[in-house]
Amino acid sequence: MSQKIRTRFAPSPTGRMHVGNLRTALYEFLIAKHEGGDFIIRIEDTDQERLVEGAVDIIYRTMAGTGLVHDEGPDKDKGYGPYVQSERQATGMYLKYAKELVEKGEAYYCFCDKERLESLKTEVAGKEISVYDKHCLKLSKEEVEEKLAAGIPYVIRQNNPTEGQTTFKDELYGEITVDNSELDDMILIKSDGFPTYNFANVVDDHLMEITHVVRGNEYISSSPKYQRLYEAFGWESPAYVHLPLITDENHKKLSKRCGHSSYEDLLEQGFITEAIVNYIALLGWSPEDNQEIFTLDELIEKFDYRHISKSPAVFDIVKLKWMNGEYIKAMDNEKFYDMAMPYIKEVITKDLDLKKILDMVKTRIEVLPDIKEHVDFFEELPEYDIEMYTHKKMKTDSAISLEVLKEVLPMLEATDDYSVDNLHDIMMKYIADKGIKNGTGLWPVRTAVSGKQMTPAGAFEIMEVIGKEETIKRIKVGIEKLEAAV
RNA sequence: GGCUCGUUGGUCAAGCGGUUAAGACGUCGCCCUCUCACGGCGAAAACACGGGUUCGAGUCCCGUACGAGCUGCCA
Numbered sequence: 219m220s221q222k223i224r225t226r227f228a229p230s231p232t233g234r235m236h237v238g239n240l241r242t243a244l245y246e247f248l249i250a251k252h253e254g255g256d257f258i259i260r261i262e263d264t265d266q267e268r269l270v271e272g273a274v275d276i277i278y279r280t281m282a283g284t285g286l287v288h289d290e291g292p293d294k295d296k297g298y299g300p301y302v303q304s305e306r307q308a309t310g311m312y313l314k315y316a317k318e319l320v321e322k323g324e325a326y327y328c329f330c331d332k333e334r335l336e337s338l339k340t341e342v343a344g345k346e347i348s349v350y351d352k353h354c355l356k357l358s359k360e361e362v363e364e365k366l367a368a369g370i371p372y373v374i375r376q377n378n379p380t381e382g383q384t385t386f387k388d389e390l391y392g393e394i395t396v397d398n399s400e401l402d403d404m405i406l407i408k409s410d411g412f413p414t415y416n417f418a419n420v421v422d423d424h425l426m427e428i429t430h431v432v433r434g435n436e437y438i439s440s441s442p443k444y445q446r447l448y449e450a451f452g453w454e455s456p457a458y459v460h461l462p463l464i465t466d467e468n469h470k471k472l473s474k475r476c477g478h479s480s481y482e483d484l485l486e487q488g489f490i491t492e493a494i495v496n497y498i499a500l501l502g503w504s505p506e507d508n509q510e511i512f513t514l515d516e517l518i519e520k521f522d523y524r525h526i527s528k529s530p531a532v533f534d535i536v537k538l539k540w541m542n543g544e545y546i547k548a549m550d551n552e553k554f555y556d557m558a559m560p561y562i563k564e565v566i567t568k569d570l571d572l573k574k575i576l577d578m579v580k581t582r583i584e585v586l587p588d589i590k591e592h593v594d595f596f597e598e599l600p601e602y603d604i605e606m607y608t609h610k611k612m613k614t615d616s617a618i619s620l621e622v623l624k625e626v627l628p629m630l631e632a633t634d635d636y637s638v639d640n641l642h643d644i645m646m647k648y649i650a651d652k653g654i655k656n657g658t659g660l661w662p663v664r665t666a667v668s669g670k671q672m673t674p675a676g677a678f679e680i681m682e683v684i685g686k687e688e689t690i691k692r693i694k695v696g697i698e699k700l701e702a703a704v
Numbered sequence: 705g706g707c708u709c710g711u712u713g714g715u716c717a718a719g720c721g722g723u724u725a726a727g728a729c730g731u732c733g734c735c736c737u738c739u740c741a742c743g744g745c746g747a748a749a750a751c752a753c754g755g756g757u758u759c760g761a762g763u764c765c766c767g768u769a770c771g772a773g774c775u776g777c778c779a
Contacts, residue, residue, distance in 0.1 A: 230779055265778055335777090342705040347775060373777055391709070400707055400775090408777040415779045439708050439774040462710080469771065497716095500728095504717055508727045527717080530772065534715050537729040547742080582741045592740090613737070645738095658736035674738035 221521075222415050223255030224429050227288070230262045231273030234480035235280045237533065238434060238464045238472055242497040245461060246432045247286045248499075248521040255429070259291035260422060261302040264412045278574075280481050284516045289472045291675065312413035315421050315451070316406050317372045324450035325406055328354040328363050329376045349365060350375065350403045371657045374407040376417075378446060386445040388458045390526055396682045404443055405473050418442060420447045432459040435530075436471075459523055462502050463530040465684070470531055486539075488586035490557070493542040511544060544586035553579060561586050565594045570683055578674040592674045596683060597674075599692050603670040604699050612657035619662035620700040623651075626663060627693050636686050641678040666696030 225246040229239055250257040259281065279649035281288060288294065292301040300306050319325035330353055339348040348610065355377060357365075366372065378401040385395040408589055413421070423431055438460045447453040464472050472479050484494050496512050504527075505512075505520045512520070544552065551573075558576050579592050594600070607619035613620075629644050649659040664677035667689055673680060681689045 227778090232779085262779070268778065292748095322721065332777095342775095345705080345775080347705075349775080371777095402775075405777050409778075412777085414777070419779090430779070434773095434779095435709075436773055437779085441730095442708095460709090463772070467715085467770080471773075500716065506718090508718080510716095510728060529710050531717090532713070532715055534729070537716065540729055579741095581743090609739085613718090634713085655738095657738050662738095664738055668739090676738055678738090 221251045221429060223250050224258060224427055225250040225255065225432055226258040226260050226423065226426065227286075228260045228262045228422075229277055230265060230272060230415075231277060232265075232268045233270050233273055233276040233610060234276055234482045236472065236480050237484070237494075237498055238278065240481050240600070241464060241501060242285070242432065242434055242461060242496075243281065243297050244284070244495060244499060245459075245521075245523070245526070246430075246516055249430055249432060249523050251518045252521045252523075256289040257286070257664075258298075258428070259288040259301065260426070261292060261304075261426050262415060262418065263302060264307070264408075264415060264418055266304075266410065266412065276482070279644050284481070285491075285492055303413070303422070306311055306418075306422070310416060312421060313407060313411070314395065314670070316413070316417065319376070319447075319450055320374065321405070322450060324377050324404075324446075325374050327357070327366070327372050327405075328352060328357050328405075329357075329370050329372050331367050333497050352377075355403075370535045371409040373405045373409050375403040375405050375445065376447065376683045378403055378443065384446055386441050386455065386458065389442075389462050389523065390459060390528055391438070394438070394441070396617070401443050401446070404440075416443065417447070423454045424448070424451070429458055430459055431456045432461065435460050435463050436473050440479050459526070462527055463691050464498075464501055464533050465530050466533075467532055469532065470532065479533075483499070488561070488588070489538065490545055490586075493538065493545040496545075497538045497541050501533065502527050513549075524564070539584040546583060546586075547581055549580075551577070551580075558586055558589055562593060565590045566597045568597055570596055574679075574683055575674075578679060582674050595668050595670050595673070596680075599695060600669040603667075605702065606665050606671055607657075607662055607696075609657075609661055612661040613655060616646045616659055616703060618658065620697065620704065622659055622662045623666055623693055623700070626659075627665060627690070627697070630681075630686070630693065631690060634686065635683050636689070639676045639681050641681050645678070652674055665695070667692045669691075 227246050228242040229235070229243070243585075248256075259277070261274060261277070282296045290296045290298060290301065292299070295301065305310070316325060320327065328350075334353070335348070335350075338351060339346050354375075379398045382398045383395050384398055384401065385393055387393050404416050406413050406433070407413055409457070441458060441460075445455055466472050481494065485491070492513070495514065496517075497519075499512065499517050500510065503525055507527070509516075509520070555573055555576055558579075559572065562576060564570055566575070575591075575593050575596060579589055582592060583589055604616055608615045625650060626645070629648060631639060633644065645659060645663070649656055652659070660677050664673060665681065667677060667680050667684065669692070684692070
């Protein structure tokens with residue numbers, strides 16, 4: 219008889235949502251939903267300096283867009299609110315809990331100023347290291363009261379023992395033990411009265427009855443300190459699930475520099491939400507079978523956090539593109555038209571059958587913006603080199619192409635039916651009568667009407683779309699070009 | 705520097721003491737084809753290294769190397 223699982227996504231509103239954060243949110247959502255549990259959103263805005271306006275909206279938009287629907291959050295209070303830490307802070311609760319620890323000797327007031335702290339820094343191996351020396355722990359109760367009364371700025375620090383060890387258990391990594399001497403006296407309450415993440419997350423996770431704390435691997439080394447906090451309060455610690463990092467191609471923690479590091483960046487690059495979610499779900503987790511394409515519901519059903527990997531994963535945009543292409547191919551046409559229309563309209567302004575063109579392109583693109591380079595020739599015949607008429611495998615060269623175009627032109631002028639079927643009949647009859655292979659007859663025509671080496675469809679389909687007038691015009695251009703060269 | 709974690713093909717990733725070490729992306733080749741794609745078929749490509757334990761180790765243990773994370777009044 220186990221209790222209902224409760225996980226939380228606790229982002230700080232500092233900008234766009236990084237894919238690492240998104241994946242954390244996804245896994246938190248999946249772990250809860252797989253077991254029919256609750257998924258909670260808590261806004262961790264304790265760093266007032268890094269706050270970015272509108273960032274909370276981005277969080278909501280991302281969650282809604284990806285389908286990670288929360289059961290509780292700032293907008294859905296189920297009795298554990300408020301769900302925004304600045305609002306919680308305003309109630310004085312964090313300070314109250316911190317004082318409780320001070321009473322117990324598990325924390326202490328610290329009045330050290332910037333200069334003194336600065337003097338504690340030492341440089342080791344090119345990095346600045348600073349370990350607090352418990353200077354203020356020596357202060358007597360009276361001295362503390364005095365300084366407090368005098369209004370001297372203070373922080374409250376955790377009082378960690380210098381001997382012994384602390385152990386916590388991660389669901390993936392197992393038991394992790396560190397010497398207490400490694401644990402520095404981290405700040406619980408900052409001088410502006412706000413709690414640090416380190417403190418607030420422990421208090422809130424407990425108060426909100428979070429059963430599984432799921433977070434990035436970067437927190438694994440601070441977890442022993444959190445563990446000591448739980449023990450100091452006498453609270454039962456939650457199950458911990460630390461997630462492996464997502465890195466760039468150089469195996470470094472994904473940075474904002476990558477340009478493809480946030481969910482919104484990806485959308486702007488023409489990726490579709492379902493593909494992004496699907497792809498990141500597989501970055502650090504794999505199902506028991508070899509399935510790769512998942513709907514969110516399928517992920518909920520299949521997701522078992524015990525199969526999460528322990529080693530970091532490289533974010534591979536090439537595979538994401540492949541997956542995006544799979545989603546596009548499987549997408550129903552109406553939805554594809556809706557999504558693709560803005561892109562095709564960037565390059566085609568003429569009154570052409572855009573849906574027909576989009577049908578041609580659907581299996582050939584990986585991201586939406588790819589459409590443009592495939593279809594721009596419909597708008598206007600590009601400048602092209604007559605070398606394109608020469609193709610060994612098609613058995614064509616300039617002379618043959620000129621001959622074909624000249625012979626085909628009158629036939630195309632003679633009909634008004636520019637349907638693929640009719641065009642097909644005309645051309646195939648010509649090819650049969652002349653006794654040449656299909657490619658020999660069609661290559662020159664396709665080249666003339668497109669001006670491109672590669673096109674998303676064959677000659678008939680292109681002619682149907684651009685129509686009689688434009689077809690004739692382009693074939694004449696081809697004839698002129700070829701004649702000029704002979 | 706210290707601490708912690710990690711290490712299967714270029715990438716994601718199966719494997720949990722006995723396998724010809726899966727699969728996917730990418731790459732290359734072939735087929736299909738009026739081009740390019742799609743689709744189909746196929747190929748190259750990996751257990752970081754050294755010691756143990758064991759009849760037997762990618763799988764367990766210990767070292768080494770390498771990588772990453774942390775070492776903030778950021779989360």
